Amino acid sequence: MLNNRITFEASYYNAQVRDQILGQTIPSSSGASAILTNIGTLRNSGLEAAIFGTVVSNKQITWETGLNIAKNWNKVEKLQSGLTEYLHADYDGNAAVLKSVVGQPMGDLYGHPILTNAKGEKIVDPNGLYRVDANKLEKMGNAMPKVVGGWTNTVTYKGFTLDAMVDFRIGGHVMPTGVYWMMGRGLLEEATQFMDAASGGLRYYYDPVTKRGIPTTGSAGPNGEPVYNDGMLIDGVLADGSKNTNIISQAYYFWTVYNWGGPQYSPNTRYDLYINENSYVKMREVTLSYKIPASIASKIKATSLQLAVYGRNLFFLYRTLKHIDPEQTTAGSRWYQTVNNIGTNPSSRQFGVMLRAKF
Amino acid sequence: MKKKIHILALAAVVMGASCTKEDFSAAYPNPASLSRSTVEKQYAGALNTSMQGVLPSYWNYFVILRTTLQYFNQAVGWSNYAGQYVPGAAAISDRWNNFYNYVAQYRELEKIHKALPADDQANYRIFMLTAKIYFFDMTQKNVDLHGDIPWSKAGMLSANGGDYMASLPAYDAADKIYTTMLDELKAMADELSTITVNPGILVGFRNQDIINKGDIMKWRRYANSLRLRILTRVSDAPAFSARATSEIASILSNPTQYPVISQNSENVQVTVLDLSTGINSGGFRTGLEDWNGNMASKRMIDHMKANSDPRLRYIFEPGLTAGTTYDGVDPLGDATVTAQLISGGKIAMYNRTTLSRNQFFPGVLMNAAEVQLLAAEAYLKAGNNAAAKTAYERAIAASIDQYVGFRNLSSRWNSGLRTAVWIPR
Numbered sequence: 001m002l003n004n005r006i007t008f009e010a011s012y013y014n015a016q017v018r019d020q021i022l023g024q025t026i027p028s029s030s031g032a033s034a035i036l037t038n039i040g041t042l043r044n045s046g047l048e049a050a051i052f053g054t055v056v057s058n059k060q061i062t063w064e065t066g067l068n069i070a071k072n073w074n075k076v077e078k079l080q081s082g083l084t085e086y087l088h089a090d091y092d093g094n095a096a097v098l099k100s101v102v103g104q105p106m107g108d109l110y111g112h113p114i115l116t117n118a119k120g121e122k123i124v125d126p127n128g129l130y131r132v133d134a135n136k137l138e139k140m141g142n143a144m145p146k147v148v149g150g151w152t153n154t155v156t157y158k159g160f161t162l163d164a165m166v167d168f169r170i171g172g173h174v175m176p177t178g179v180y181w182m183m184g185r186g187l188l189e190e191a192t193q194f195m196d197a198a199s200g201g202l203r204y205y206y207d208p209v210t211k212r213g214i215p216t217t218g219s220a221g222p223n224g225e226p227v228y229n230d231g232m233l234i235d236g237v238l239a240d241g242s243k244n245t246n247i248i249s250q251a252y253y254f255w256t257v258y259n260w261g262g263p264q265y266s267p268n269t270r271y272d273l274y275i276n277e278n279s280y281v282k283m284r285e286v287t288l289s290y291k292i293p294a295s296i297a298s299k300i301k302a303t304s305l306q307l308a309v310y311g312r313n314l315f316f317l318y319r320t321l322k323h324i325d326p327e328q329t330t331a332g333s334r335w336y337q338t339v340n341n342i343g344t345n346p347s348s349r350q351f352g353v354m355l356r357a358k359f
Numbered sequence: 360m361k362k363k364i365h366i367l368a369l370a371a372v373v374m375g376a377s378c379t380k381e382d383f384s385a386a387y388p389n390p391a392s393l394s395r396s397t398v399e400k401q402y403a404g405a406l407n408t409s410m411q412g413v414l415p416s417y418w419n420y421f422v423i424l425r426t427t428l429q430y431f432n433q434a435v436g437w438s439n440y441a442g443q444y445v446p447g448a449a450a451i452s453d454r455w456n457n458f459y460n461y462v463a464q465y466r467e468l469e470k471i472h473k474a475l476p477a478d479d480q481a482n483y484r485i486f487m488l489t490a491k492i493y494f495f496d497m498t499q500k501n502v503d504l505h506g507d508i509p510w511s512k513a514g515m516l517s518a519n520g521g522d523y524m525a526s527l528p529a530y531d532a533a534d535k536i537y538t539t540m541l542d543e544l545k546a547m548a549d550e551l552s553t554i555t556v557n558p559g560i561l562v563g564f565r566n567q568d569i570i571n572k573g574d575i576m577k578w579r580r581y582a583n584s585l586r587l588r589i590l591t592r593v594s595d596a597p598a599f600s601a602r603a604t605s606e607i608a609s610i611l612s613n614p615t616q617y618p619v620i621s622q623n624s625e626n627v628q629v630t631v632l633d634l635s636t637g638i639n640s641g642g643f644r645t646g647l648e649d650w651n652g653n654m655a656s657k658r659m660i661d662h663m664k665a666n667s668d669p670r671l672r673y674i675f676e677p678g679l680t681a682g683t684t685y686d687g688v689d690p691l692g693d694a695t696v697t698a699q700l701i702s703g704g705k706i707a708m709y710n711r712t713t714l715s716r717n718q719f720f721p722g723v724l725m726n727a728a729e730v731q732l733l734a735a736e737a738y739l740k741a742g743n744n745a746a747a748k749t750a751y752e753r754a755i756a757a758s759i760d761q762y763v764g765f766r767n768l769s770s771r772w773n774s775g776l777r778t779a780v781w782i783p784r
Contacts, residue, residue, distance in 0.1 A: 024523075026516075026523050026526075026527070027459075027509075027527060027528075028455065028456040028459040028460065028463075029459045029462070029508075029509035029513045029514065029527075029528050030513070030514070030515070030516050030523055030526040030527050030528060031459075031462075031463040031466060031513070031514040031515055031516025031517055031518075031526055032463060032516050032523075033456060033460075035516075035521070035523050037523070081524055093447055093448050093449060094448050125441060126441075127441060261447075262447075262448065263442075264442070264445050264446065264447045264448055265447050267441055267442045268441075
């Protein structure tokens with residue numbers, strides 16, 4: 001098209017993966033706790049499209065650009081012998097699970113919702129925090145991204161070449177537990193909410209008899225109890241249906257809500273808050289290179305000489321997860337180990353200078 | 360130059376001594392043939408698989424017992440928290456999985472034994488009898504925790520050639536399991552009283568039997584004591600009570616035919632001999648002490664103090680800042696107050712020398728104190744108060760004797776690490 005100025009490619013695929021080899025957990029009373037076996041039929045269909053073009057091309061400047069996008073639809077069609085779901089991982093004592101359900105895309109993240117009563121009101125424990133529903137797991141997201149792609153640019157001007165590469169991912173959920181544990185320990189800016197009157201904290205004193213925080217406007221409680229300004233009041237009802245009025249300290253809120261463990265260990269810790277969408281647009285790499293003229297290169301008997309400065313993993317144009325590199329959720333070689341950031345190292349940003357010579 | 364010659368000479372030696380590819384492959388076992396085992400090795404292997412719940416181990420104490428039985432029976436004290444009586448998933452499922460890991464190894468032993476020629480099967484009978492007595496002991500505990508469990512068809516994956524869909528076992532009713540165990544234990548007790556073991560086989564048996572060191576008399580005591588325990592547990596159930604009464608009486612009245620554990624030297628236990636082997640109690644310390652899992656309960660401490668129980672200073676020691684005062688945690692106490700008492704060292708703790716830091720602490724399966732208490736209960740029910748009293752007093756004496764013994768073999772005691780408040784005997 002247009003004197004080969006624009007190239008367009010598109011491909012569609014529809015593949016069925018049969019006899020997928022997976023570690024199947026089986027009841028230990030059978031004689032083993034897991035068995036590696038051929039189970040599962042998976043359907044992958046998808047569309048990949050790419051467009052390349054030369055935007056500017058004259059004697060001095062050329063600018064080539066390309067955009068590629070891939071979209072994969074994935075569905076679990078069948079599991080071995082009538083099983084309806086396959087458990088990939090159970091996190092922190094049933095706090096959340098990653099499983100694949102027949103008829104759904106692979107890799108659904110399930111967490112416990114807040115417990116509600118018959119009227120649908122959220123239940124607050126006597127300690128002033130929402131209670132999670134230990135008996136219910138709800139789908140909170142899916143680990144598979146919706147769309148991934150990249151955008152490349154190369155601009156050449158005289159001896160200079162500028163390469164810039166942008167990557168993006170839209171959709172798909174992860175559970176960066178480590179980030180929320182930092183939140184629980186007060187290490188993130190978000191954990192300063194309600195820390196004082198200026199940030200919205202309520203004024204209250206702690207009544208040791210009823211073991212509750214009571215709102216006040218005075219400078220001390222009725223029996224001289226100290227008054228604090230870091231109170232939070234959770235909107236919900238107690239188990240008996242009465243409105244929650246217990247004001248709690250924000251430190252206690254963050255410590256408990258962003259703690260470790262499933263409902264059996266931490267009945268007020270909410271992994272439903274940990275499951276987040278992971279979308280980003282990332283400046284993957286920028287390289288500026290200069291081709292040193294042959295007249296200079298020949299002085300050191302080189303046929304060509306190129307000097308380049310580059311930066312990798314530079315910054316984000318957009319991201320939904322503020323505190324980590326969204327790609328740092330890989331804690332193992334299996335795909336289902338890529339949804340959590342426990343035990344992963346922080347990513348690095350690289351800068352470099354490169355001199356390339358040919359003799 | 361001289362150096363170079365040396366290097367060349369060394370290289371020549373190395374090359375001369377190098378091996379061929381075949382040597383390597385011969386040195387590595389074929390993974391496909393690693394499933395081979397023998398009756399002797401599998402016997403010890405199966406026992407060893409279950410050791411986590413027999414010898415005090417970190418996992419059993421910290422993960423499983425700390426938030427389950429220790430709380431339920433107030434063996435320990437702790438500060439109250441929301442949901443404290445709901446055990447974590449790991450506590451329940453790990454106990455369950457550990458049992459079935461062991462069952463799978465026991466089934467493997469059965470499979471290996473079954474594949475032997477008939478005369479060898481007869482020769483190795485002693486392994487199968489004693490392995491089954493132990494299997495019943497482990498089973499009884501699991502039935503008492505869960506009720507109906509997969510049992511008679513459990514752990515058959517290997518025997519079924521890996522067909523896992525065919526190996527999903529049905530549940531057996533708890534009372535059926537108890538009946539089977541009682542019938543078979545009686546038959547085995549009788550068989551063991553007359554068994555003769557080929558001396559060659561006996562050598563292997565003594566080596567592999569990490570519980571009773573091949574002492575058949577001890578296995579007879581174990582089998583009969585286990586019968587007493589199982590019968591006593593069901594003695595109030597209508598379906599079992601007549602059987603329990605007559606069978607307990609027949610055991611207690613005929614010690615020649617049905618010997619039981621009657622003194623501490625006859626205790627059935629895994630003895631720790633060498634801390635450098637895997638059979639030791641090194642995990643007891645973190646398992647019991649971590650997260651203040653070793654705090655005393657008020658119930659136990661008050662009972663021992665009220666009765667001037669001499670075991671108090673063997674089983675417990677005062678809190679680090681409590682001087683010589685023994686205090687337990689009040690289960691109705693305010694959580695904040697209790698937590699302060701615990702962190703302030705005011706609460707008595709399980710004696711570190713006798714128990715948690717005693718790496719030689721044995722894996723007790725059944726002891727004289729338990730059997731005497733079972734006997735006392737039976738005598739009391741039969742209206743024989745004098746015999747009940749004698750048995751009860753023997754039980755207490757055996758228990759005191761045993762705790763003193765535990766402390767005397769403690770690595771901590773013997774290395775001179777005695778706590779300040781210790782008053783030596």
